[in-house]
Amino acid sequence: xxxxxxxxxxxAAVITVxxxxxxxxxxxxxxxxxxxxxxxxKASPEMRAALEARMGLDKPLIAQIGLFFANMLRGxxxxxxxxxxxxxxxxxxxxxxxxxxxxxxxxxxxxLGIALGCYSAVNRNSLGDRLTGxxxxxxxxxxxxxxxxxxxxxxAVKLQWFxxxxxxxxxxxxxQLHHLVLPSLAIGLSWVGYIARLVRAxxxxxxxEGHVRxxxxxxxxxxxxxxxxxxxxxxxxxxxxxxxxxxFLLSAAVFTEIVFSRPGLGKxxxxxxxxxxxxxxxxxxxxxxxxxxxxxxxxxxxxAILDPRIRAGK
Amino acid sequence: xxxxxxxxxxxxxxxGEIFHHLVRDPxxxxxxxxxxxxxxSALFAPWIAPYDPVAMNIPDRLQGxxxxxxxxxxxxxxxxxxxxxxxxxxxxxxxxxxxxxxxAIGLVLGMIAGYGPKWLDNLIVLxxxxxxxxxxxxxxxxxxxxxxxxxxTVILVIMVTSIPTYGRVVRTLTQSLKEAEFITAEKSxxxxxxxxxxxxxxxxxxxxxxxxxxxxxxxVVGLEAGLSFLGMGVKPPTPSWGSLLNxxxxxxxxxxxxxxxxxxxxxxxxxxxxxxxxxxRDVVDPKLRGxxxx
Numbered sequence: 001x002x003x004x005x006x007x008x009x010x011x012a013a014v015i016t017v018x019x020x021x022x023x024x025x026x027x028x029x030x031x032x033x034x035x036x037x038x039x040x041x042k043a044s045p046e047m048r049a050a051l052e053a054r055m056g057l058d059k060p061l062i063a064q065i066g067l068f069f070a071n072m073l074r075g076x077x078x079x080x081x082x083x084x085x086x087x088x089x090x091x092x093x094x095x096x097x098x099x100x101x102x103x104x105x106x107x108x109x110x111x112l113g114i115a116l117g118c119y120s121a122v123n124r125n126s127l128g129d130r131l132t133g134x135x136x137x138x139x140x141x142x143x144x145x146x147x148x149x150x151x152x153x154x155x156a157v158k159l160q161w162f163x164x165x166x167x168x169x170x171x172x173x174x175x176q177l178h179h180l181v182l183p184s185l186a187i188g189l190s191w192v193g194y195i196a197r198l199v200r201a202x203x204x205x206x207x208x209e210g211h212v213r214x215x216x217x218x219x220x221x222x223x224x225x226x227x228x229x230x231x232x233x234x235x236x237x238x239x240x241x242x243x244x245x246x247x248f249l250l251s252a253a254v255f256t257e258i259v260f261s262r263p264g265l266g267k268x269x270x271x272x273x274x275x276x277x278x279x280x281x282x283x284x285x286x287x288x289x290x291x292x293x294x295x296x297x298x299x300x301x302x303x304a305i306l307d308p309r310i311r312a313g314k
Numbered sequence: 315x316x317x318x319x320x321x322x323x324x325x326x327x328x329x330g331e332i333f334h335h336l337v338r339d340p341x342x343x344x345x346x347x348x349x350x351x352x353x354x355s356a357l358f359a360p361w362i363a364p365y366d367p368v369a370m371n372i373p374d375r376l377q378g379x380x381x382x383x384x385x386x387x388x389x390x391x392x393x394x395x396x397x398x399x400x401x402x403x404x405x406x407x408x409x410x411x412x413x414x415x416x417x418a419i420g421l422v423l424g425m426i427a428g429y430g431p432k433w434l435d436n437l438i439v440l441x442x443x444x445x446x447x448x449x450x451x452x453x454x455x456x457x458x459x460x461x462x463x464x465x466x467t468v469i470l471v472i473m474v475t476s477i478p479t480y481g482r483v484v485r486t487l488t489q490s491l492k493e494a495e496f497i498t499a500e501k502s503x504x505x506x507x508x509x510x511x512x513x514x515x516x517x518x519x520x521x522x523x524x525x526x527x528x529x530x531x532x533x534v535v536g537l538e539a540g541l542s543f544l545g546m547g548v549k550p551p552t553p554s555w556g557s558l559l560n561x562x563x564x565x566x567x568x569x570x571x572x573x574x575x576x577x578x579x580x581x582x583x584x585x586x587x588x589x590x591x592x593x594x595r596d597v598v599d600p601k602l603r604g605x606x607x608x
Contacts, residue, residue: 011443014440015440015443015444015447016447018440018444019444019447019448022444022445023448023453023456026457137585137588137589138585140584140588141532141581141584141585141588142577142580142581142584143532143536143539143540143580143581143584145536145539145540145543145559146559146577146580146581149559149562149563149566149573149576149577150573150574150577152566153566153570153573153574157566157567157570158570246449247446247448247449247450250449250451250452251449251450251451251452251537251540254451254452254455254544255451255540255543255544258544259563265452269452269455270455270544272459273455273458273459273546276459278459278460281455281456281459282456284452285448285452285453285455285456288449288452289447289448289449289452292447292448292449293447296447
């Protein structure tokens with residue numbers, strides 16, 4: 001078990017290093033340089049040189065990458081061009097907003113999705129099962145930012161049940177939760193359908209397997225078979241999908257934060273692009289990549305803990 | 315199932331057969347109709363759209379749906395319905411080259427990984443895993459921040475981040491095909507690697523790739539719309555579903571109709587291609603069931 005976890009963590013580290021290097025190289029290969037983008041066309045050569053030196057862009061590429069990694073390990077991602085605060089501090093200040101939004105969204109949709117999928121599998125081909133199936137496909141079909149806009153229009157602007165802007169007063173939990181309802185609805189909705197379908201399919205597969213048939217032959221109560229044996233295995237693909245889906249969740253969060261004017265990584269990136277605050281953009285992308293790699297790794301490890309077959313297979 | 319190769323898709327000479335099966339499946343038929351409608355309205359936009367999508371007509375601004383303007387008008391009096399129809403062009407302009415490019419590169423890399431030596435396989439899989447670790451939208455925003463908003467940037471970024479999706483499937487299929495009897499037979503007859511790859515492996519992986527592509531199109535269309543919504547894709551006044559939604563967003567307190575109209579084509583596209591993809595999967599390869607989607 002420990003060997004598996006260590007190997008998986010090692011792989012995650014390698015991927016992180018490669019991803020950061022690749023990000024760095026792509027940024028350098030594509031036409032257009034950050035200096036012009038940041039300073040605009042009227043910059044004097046002295047200003048350009050000063051900024052180049054400050055960002056380390058005057059050194060050879062290899063040295064730049066090395067420097068970048070060395071700084072990154074010390075938690076130094078450069079300075080914000082305008083406020084002169086460290087990029088790390090700025091980005092870390094926004095991450096809790098985005099993570100809360102994502103976690104709340106995936107939590108409610110996983111609970112509802114697993115319940116619906118489980119119900120569908122147990123009552124296979126019933127009216128409820130068919131209804132769930134149709135509903136699942138319908139909600140999967142709506143992109144998160146369309147749900148954001150539609151729910152903003154209906155519940156915030158027309159009905160005024162929920163606030164349209166912001167994340168709520170700091171310290172006031174009720175207010176913050178009130179502000180979370182629509183954004184998490186927007187992000188989670190398609191996941192309900194997706195998870196319901198996934199759980200239903202894997203549940204039906206597991207219920208046909210030998211060990212479940214054996215359990216049934218031994219006369220174990222149906223409830224125990226469903227929840228103790230079938231569901232436990234049927235949840236595995238969901239864990240993987242949520243882990244791998246972190247990229248989609250982060251993307252959805254970007255749009256949702258913009259639509260609802262919520263603070264967070266997405267809002268930070270968009271604001272930084274409009275103000276050409278280049279280091280902040282890079283820092284946010286870097287952190288979101290780290291979150292993504294961490295979540296896929298975590299999903300694999302959780303899967304290995306839940307399913308002994310994965311460990312044995314490695 | 316008598317051996318490893320039986321579950322593989324039907325050869326291309328049976329395209330008619332596949333079509334026949336698709337039409338008989340209600341879900342497939344629905345998908346086919348929706349997709350045909352979307353593609354046709356994008357192709358024939360100049361003839362279908364009642365107005366010029368960028369023509370302003372200030373006296374008619376901010377109208378609700380009526381007989382003259384089926385989906386109303388925006389703050390400049392532009393006809394929303396015409397903009398929706400023309401927006402389909404942008405969506406397809408982005409989706410087709412993106413997916414074609416990702417399939418081509420994914421196909422080559424996947425075959426090399428599946429057929430080539432172990433070290434090359436490891437290297438390519440590591441590349442796939444690395445590229446997959448970028449959250450697409452964040453990555454796209456980083457590149458846009460550098461080169462400025464443009465559709466080509468959007469196409470390139472989504473293409474690169476989609477390569478692993480196709481590459482991994484091709485790799486797995488190639489690996490199982492490599493061991494198939496007919497390939498061994500071909501090899502013992504002295505067939506070249508190139509011949510095995512292009513005559514035998516490519517036709518056998520195209521079916522599953524088509525299924526994946528159908529499922530992937532809505533994702534790509536949604537990404538383009540999302541980036542255009544954020545002002546990082548098409549430039550105004552070019553109509554795109556995303557920029558339409560952006561117009562509607564800034565006018566949300568004046569008129570609900572632009573947002574409603576901008577969202578419908580996105581929902582229909584997702585619905586149509588998902589139905590089509592699922593029906594296609596059932597025809598092409600029942601074993602892929604439950605593997606598509608997100």
